[in-house]
Amino acid sequence: MKMDTILSGMRPTGRLHLGHLSVLENWRRFQERHNCYYMVANWHALTTAFDDPGLTVEATKEMVLDWMMVGLDPEQSTIFVQSEVKEHAELHLLLSLITPLSWLERCPTYKDQVQQFREQGKDITTYGFLGYPMLMAVDIIIYKSNLVPVGEDQLPHLEFCREVVRRFNHLYDKQVFPEPQPYLAEVAVVPGLDGRKMSKSYGNEIPLFSTPEEIDNKVRRMVTDPDRIHKHDPGHPDVCTVSQFYKVFNKVAFPEMEEGCKKGEIGCVACKKGLTKALIDYLAPYWERRRGLEKNADLVWDILNDGNKRARRQARQTMEEVRAAMGFEIPGSS
Numbered sequence: 001m002k003m004d005t006i007l008s009g010m011r012p013t014g015r016l017h018l019g020h021l022s023v024l025e026n027w028r029r030f031q032e033r034h035n036c037y038y039m040v041a042n043w044h045a046l047t048t049a050f051d052d053p054g055l056t057v058e059a060t061k062e063m064v065l066d067w068m069m070v071g072l073d074p075e076q077s078t079i080f081v082q083s084e085v086k087e088h089a090e091l092h093l094l095l096s097l098i099t100p101l102s103w104l105e106r107c108p109t110y111k112d113q114v115q116q117f118r119e120q121g122k123d124i125t126t127y128g129f130l131g132y133p134m135l136m137a138v139d140i141i142i143y144k145s146n147l148v149p150v151g152e153d154q155l156p157h158l159e160f161c162r163e164v165v166r167r168f169n170h171l172y173d174k175q176v177f178p179e180p181q182p183y184l185a186e187v188a189v190v191p192g193l194d195g196r197k198m199s200k201s202y203g204n205e206i207p208l209f210s211t212p213e214e215i216d217n218k219v220r221r222m223v224t225d226p227d228r229i230h231k232h233d234p235g236h237p238d239v240c241t242v243s244q245f246y247k248v249f250n251k252v253a254f255p256e257m258e259e260g261c262k263k264g265e266i267g268c269v270a271c272k273k274g275l276t277k278a279l280i281d282y283l284a285p286y287w288e289r290r291r292g293l294e295k296n297a298d299l300v301w302d303i304l305n306d307g308n309k310r311a312r313r314q315a316r317q318t319m320e321e322v323r324a325a326m327g328f329e330i331p332g333s334s
C-alpha cells in the first residue's frame with residue numbers, strides 16, 4: 001500500500017536537458033513507494049510565456065516522452081495536464097479570496113524574476129505572475145499531497161502553501177487539507193556547458209534525448225580550467241565543467257581523472273573523450289526506449305487523457321469538501 005501522496009510538475013518547454021535527469025530519476029523512484037501525481041504545468045508556463053501559448057502542445061508531447069523515456073509509468077503514476085483539470089482554477093480563485101496580498105509580495109523569487117525578465121525587455125508584473133505561488137499551492141493541495149519534492153530554493157513557496165492551508169482549515173474550522181511537508185530528495189546538479197546553470201535560455205544545455213554526435217559536440221564545447229594552457233600544466237578540476245560531469249556520470253573514473261588533471265598527466269582532449277563515452281553509455285538505454293515510445297503516435301495523448309480523468313476525479317472530490325466547508329453548496333446542484 002502506498003502511504004504518501006506526492007505532487008510534482010514541470011513547465012512544458014519542449015525537450016528536456018541533462019539538468020532535469022536527476023529530478024526525473026527521483027520521480028521514477030518515488031512512484032514505486034508513493035501515490036504520485038506528475039503534472040504538465042502549462043498554466044505555469046503562461047505566467048511568463050503568456051505571449052507564446054501555441055508552443056505548449058508540441059512541447060507537452062516532447063516533455064512527456066522524455067518523462068517516460070526515464071521510466072515514469074502511467075500505470076503507477078497519474079500523469080496529467082494542469083489546464084485539463086479546471087478545478088485548479090476554481091480553488092485558485094477561492095484561496096485568493098482568503099490570502100493576504102503581502103504573503104505573495106514577500107515571496108523572495110518574485111522581485112528577482114521580475115528583474116531578470118525586465119533585463120530581457122519583458123514586463124511580467126501581471127496579476128497572474130504575482131499569484132504564481134498560489135497556483136503552485138493549489139496544484140499541491142487539490143490532490144491532498146502531503147509530500148512535495150523541493151530544492152532549498154523552493155522552501156519559501158512551500159511555506160507559503162502551508163500558511164494558506166493553515167488559514168483555510170482555521171477559517172472554516174475543517175481539516176480539508178493536510179499541511180504538505182518538504183521532501184528534500186538528493187538532486188545531482190550539473191552545470192551548463194559554460195559553467196552557468198544549465199538552461200535552454202542560456203543555450204548551454206545538453207538535451208536528454210540526443211545522439212552520440214550531439215553529445216560529442218557539446219562536450220567539446222565545455223569550458224575547462226582557463227589557466228591550463230598546455231597538456232602538462234597542472235589543472236584545477238574544481239573550476240572545470242567537465243569535472244562536475246564526471247562526478248555525476250563517471251563516478252568510478254573521477255578520482256583518477258582528478259589526480260591526473262592536478263598532476264598534469266591527463267590532457268583535456270582525453271578527459272573530454274572519457275566523459276563523452278560515459279554520457280553515451282549512460283543515456284543510450286534511455287534513447288532506445290524513447291525511440292520505441294515514439295512509434296505510437298497517440299501514446300502520449302492516451303496517457304494524458306487517462307491521467308486527466310484520474311486527476312479530475314480527485315480534484316472534484318476535494319472541491320466538494322471545499323465548497324461544503326465554505327458553505328455555498330447549493331442543494332440539489334451537481
Ligand code: SF4
Pocket residue numbers: 224225228235236237240241242243261262266267268269271272
Ligand atoms: S583535464 Fe579534465 S578536469 Fe582537468 S581541466 Fe582538462 S577537462 Fe578539466
